[in-house]
Amino acid sequence: MKVAAEFYPYTFGQSVAGADYLAAGYEPRMEIDPLDITNIATREKQTKDSFEKLRAGDPSAAILVDLVKEEDMMAAFSEPGVWVVADSMPCLATGEEPLTWDSPYGYGSAHPRAAGSHAKVLRFQREGGNITLMEAVAKLSYYQAEWLGPMVPDLQERGRIQQGMIADVTIYDPETVTDKSSCESGKSSFSSTGNPYVIVNGTIVVDDSEVLKVFPGQAIRNDITE
Numbered sequence: 001m002k003v004a005a006e007f008y009p010y011t012f013g014q015s016v017a018g019a020d021y022l023a024a025g026y027e028p029r030m031e032i033d034p035l036d037i038t039n040i041a042t043r044e045k046q047t048k049d050s051f052e053k054l055r056a057g058d059p060s061a062a063i064l065v066d067l068v069k070e071e072d073m074m075a076a077f078s079e080p081g082v083w084v085v086a087d088s089m090p091c092l093a094t095g096e097e098p099l100t101w102d103s104p105y106g107y108g109s110a111h112p113r114a115a116g117s118h119a120k121v122l123r124f125q126r127e128g129g130n131i132t133l134m135e136a137v138a139k140l141s142y143y144q145a146e147w148l149g150p151m152v153p154d155l156q157e158r159g160r161i162q163q164g165m166i167a168d169v170t171i172y173d174p175e176t177v178t179d180k181s182s183c184e185s186g187k188s189s190f191s192s193t194g195n196p197y198v199i200v201n202g203t204i205v206v207d208d209s210e211v212l213k214v215f216p217g218q219a220i221r222n223d224i225t226e
Contacts, residue, residue: 004147006083007076009120011068012183014040014089014111017051018059036066040092040109043185062092064111064183077121078130084121084139088114091189101213106186116179118170119192123178133174154220171197 015022017039027033037046039054040062046054054061076082091110093099099108105115118140125136145159157166177194181187191211198206203216 002147004083004143005076005079005081006085007073008068008087008113009073009077009084009117009124010111010113011070011073012064012066012111013068014113015063015065016059017054017061017063022051022055022065030067032065032067038064038183040064041094062089062109074124074129077124080131080135081143082139083143084117086113086117088117105189105191108189109185110188112179112181112183112188112190114181115189116181116192119172119177119195120179122172122174126174126177152220152222154222158220167199167202169197169199170195171199 021030022037034046034048034051037051038044039046044050046063054063077084089111091099091108091114094107094109097103097107121136121140122133125131125133129136131139142159145155149156149159157164158168159165161169172195175194177192179192180190181192182190193209196206196209197204201216201218203214205212205214205216
């Protein structure tokens, strides 16, 4: 059986208050307590009573859950062949204005992994992570394409820079690339810095750190079989 391992470069995840795994008895099962749960809309840490009310009254409320120990996250980061995943969640409007392509960075509320995962891994590597830069890059692109390639033909043309491959390329400075998103109010969608150029499907979409309004990306799908 083909098995792969992956990790988030954050010690907290995003979920909803009504998630099944947060039903009664979650504390010993997950080794957390209500103070490890934050209501994203209000940025309030929960108590046993407030979380029970939130689950009953607004089960779709977005929450952050502190559930990973720092040492465990860094052990996964250091393990060869373990992927990085962002599992990006949608950014939610926090005011009366809707979220649009013209909304400023910082507007809305989301898990910072949606904006900062890749840059954070490259920063980890630079700041003393005990893996090589090539291993860090492989965790962000190559391992995923290699593992899924036999099952998803389109991914056989991705995950590495090589003649004949799809031109999806991020150009970054390994000495400065840094994540800027955080859980602080107004900062969860801050864009990373130190990656001034991005090319998608052969088209420049970030030019000298300016995000262009072009949309060359294509969905990766297998052919439908009956």
